[in-house]
Amino acid sequence: MSDLTKWFDQRRSPFELLDRLFQGEASGAEIRVEQVIDGEALVVRAELPGIDPERDVDVSISEGSLHIKARREEKIEYKERGSYRSEFRYGSFSRSLPMPEGTTQDDVTATYKDGVLEVRVPIPPQAAPPPQSTKINVIRA
Incomplete structure (x- = not known):
């Protein structure tokens, strides 16, 4: 078929x-996401319906990226007069997103509600660039 x-x-x-x-x-098998800045944090919302967040999701930060990995196993049974049909869907999904420089895994939090995983990543303060000075040659006229 x-x-x-x-x-x-x-x-x-x-x-x-x-x-x-x-x-x-x-x-x-890519996870759909939305990224927004909320105050001092980068918020990533990922669509992950039909999963058990404690068992089926792994969130980590490495090499300057946020990595979200999930797997889904779902079985549906249909029983009608004189017939029976079952379907199952399973698979792995992943997404990697670049994070602000200096982001560490220590302060990252994640919550799951109504099929949406929300990951909050504090944005590290940026070091102020050193003041730049330019030498100006004064020419007398």
Whole structure:
């Protein structure tokens, strides 16, 4: 069965197809994110519906990047008159985002609510650049 045939299987309702599209099955395994500055922190919100954050998510900072890795395992069973069908979806997803210079893992916090992982990264204060002086030659006229 080709991939196209699988997608347009007539036993699936149009709502199932839309659900599959919006759950990311048609796209790659990259996590969708939103990044905003909130005061002194960089806030990254990542869409991760249907996961157990304590078991299925790893958040770390290394080499100047925030790394989010997640895996999902989902099983759905359909029982109707005289028939039974089950589906399962599983896979790994990851995303790496550059962080402000000097960011360390020590102060990073993460929360998960309603399918959204929110990671707060304090922005380190930037060292003031050294004052620049330029020698100006004065020419007398």
